[in-house]
Amino acid sequence: LRASLLDCFDRDNYGMLSTCFEGILKKDPTCYHTLARLISMHQNGDYSADSLLEMIGLHLDATFADHNTWREFALCFLKISQYEEDRMSVCLNGNGEKKQGFTVRYNRIPKILTEGKQGKNWMFRCRWWLNRHFSKKVLASDIATGDLQLLTYKAACASHMYGQEFHYVVKAYTSLQDENxxxxxxxxxxxxxxxxxxSDHLSRNK
Structure with missing residues (x-):
């Protein structure tokens, strides 16, 4: 009710709206309508990638979502990978010398994913989803459905969680090559x- 009232009368209060929607999802992580509102806010630049990643993670803990949800999940991971690849260009001036440039790289994976209670939750999730979403049996089923979008977007997420050598990723990659x-x-x-x-970052933070 509170979220509905805010949406009607104070829809520009994104902080309060997102807090309400997060509360709803934590109580009922199967609620796709609420997740869709957070996805929309994120696409409009009003909700962070790491927060949306957590909410989609909760949703996927409770459901077997369609390819659209997995695509958004993958895109959140991609944005976080861009945090990690953030670069700062620095120019140096010598005594009459030509300017030179260099770059400094930072590891900026949000602490919400690797530390404290949330870090432990993600470690558990990575282990649990090996069977829930990414087992060989699930992979065979996903391939059998013929839904290449689902296979692709799940594999993209798996590559971020487990690495590009992970069996689900490798099989999806070769399948897409075959499908052209x-x-x-x-x-x-x-x-x-x-x-x-x-999962590598989580293992190092044990």
Whole structure:
């Protein structure tokens, strides 16, 4: 009710709206309508990628979502990978010498994913989803459905969680090569090249 009232009368109060929607999802993580509102806010620049990643994670803990949800999940990971690849250009002036430039790289994976209670939750999620979403049996089922978008977007997420050598990722990659779907193939390849390898970071933070 509170979220509905805010949406009607104070829809520009994005902080309060997102807090309300997050509360709803935490109580009922199967509620796709609420998740869709957060996705819309994120697409409009009013909700962060790491917060949306957490909310989609909760939703996927409770449901087996369609390819659209997995696509948004993958795009959140990609944005976080861009945090990690953030670069700062610095110019140096010598005594009459030509300016030189260099770059400094930072590891900026949000602490919400790797530290404290949330870090422990993500570690558990990475282990649990090996069977829930990414087992060999699930992979065979996903391939059998013929839904290449679902296969692609799940594989993109798996590459960020487990690395590009993970069996689900490798099989999806070869399947897309065989299907000759260039757009989906390039989507998966981009995510593989920018994988944050979340499980590796979590293992180092034990």
């Amino acid at each position: 779907d260039r757009d989906l193939f390039m989507f998966l390849r981009m995510h593989m090249q920018n994988s944050i390898r979340l």
